[in-house]
Structures are given as structure tokens and as C-alpha cells.
Amino acid sequence: MTIKLNHRKSLWERALHAVLFELTAIAITAPLLVTVMGISLVHAGSLTLLVSLVAMLWNVVFNMLFDTALRRWRLVRSLKLRLVHAAAFELGLVLMVVPLAAWWLGLSLLEAFLLDMGLILFFLPYTLIFNWGYDSLRELLMRRLIASS
Secondary structure, eight states, rough: OOOOOOOOHHHHHHHHHHHHHHHHHHHHHOOOOOHHOOOOOOHHHHHHHHHHHHHHHHHHHHHHHHHHHHHHHHHHHHHHHHHHHHHHHHHHHHHHHHHHHHHTTTOOOHHHHHHHHHHHHHHHHHHHHHHHHHHHHHHHHHHHHHHHO
16 A cells, blocks of 8 residues: 655644754754853853844745745746755855854854854754654654554
8 A cells, every 4th residue: 555645844844843953953053162162051052042043034034035036037946046045045144143153252253254164064964964854754753644544
């Protein structure tokens, strides 16, 4: 018997996914900042929470603007456009986060930029691993729900 899974996610599930993604990232990056920067966990945790909130807000705003541009200019989501999307999103986030981190940690803009580059190198594999794990767990749970009904 073949079980057809619904891959569409509701708004609530997308919100849950985003919150789990960010809370897990905070739980990993705050202790790393404590170790690397020698700051308190409260200071590091507050910064990572603030950056997380900025990233989530920027994600919503950026993607709304990007989707509007796609419709207005009738663009197709090609690989090239997806690369532009990712690069523009990260550039905007860097422009917001670097001054914030510099101020919060008392660093120069260059030092905060280098710290942010380290975080980006963390988030590339983290995003892949988290989403793969989330999707795998979601599929397993959906298969069990369908099988039990």
C-alpha cells in the first residue's frame, strides 16, 4: 500500500518550524559565544536572541518584498534567481546584524563582521542538517498518523 503524504505546511507549522530552528540555534550559538568571546551566558544569550528576532523579522519582510518583485516583473525562480535571493537576504542580514553585534559586544565593525562570517559558516551546515532532520521526523510522524487512522 502506498501512502501519499501531504507536503504542504500550514502557517502554524511554519511558525513552529521557525521557532524550533531559532531556539535550537540559540542553544548552540550562545554557549559557543561564551567560549570564544569570554562573555557571560546571559550576555551571549541575549545577543543571540536579539539576532534571531532580527533574522526572523527580516525573513518575513525580505520574502514579502521579493515575492512582490517576482510577481511584478514576472520572474521565474531559476537557480540564478535563487542564488540572488540567498545572497541579497544574507547581505541585508549582515548589514543589520554587524552593527548590532559590534555595539552589543563592544567590538569594531571589522571584528563584528568576522564574527558574523563565522556564524554564517555555522548556519550553512546547521540549516541543512536541521531542515533535513525536521523533514525526516515530520514524514515519520505523518506516516504513523496515516497508518493509525
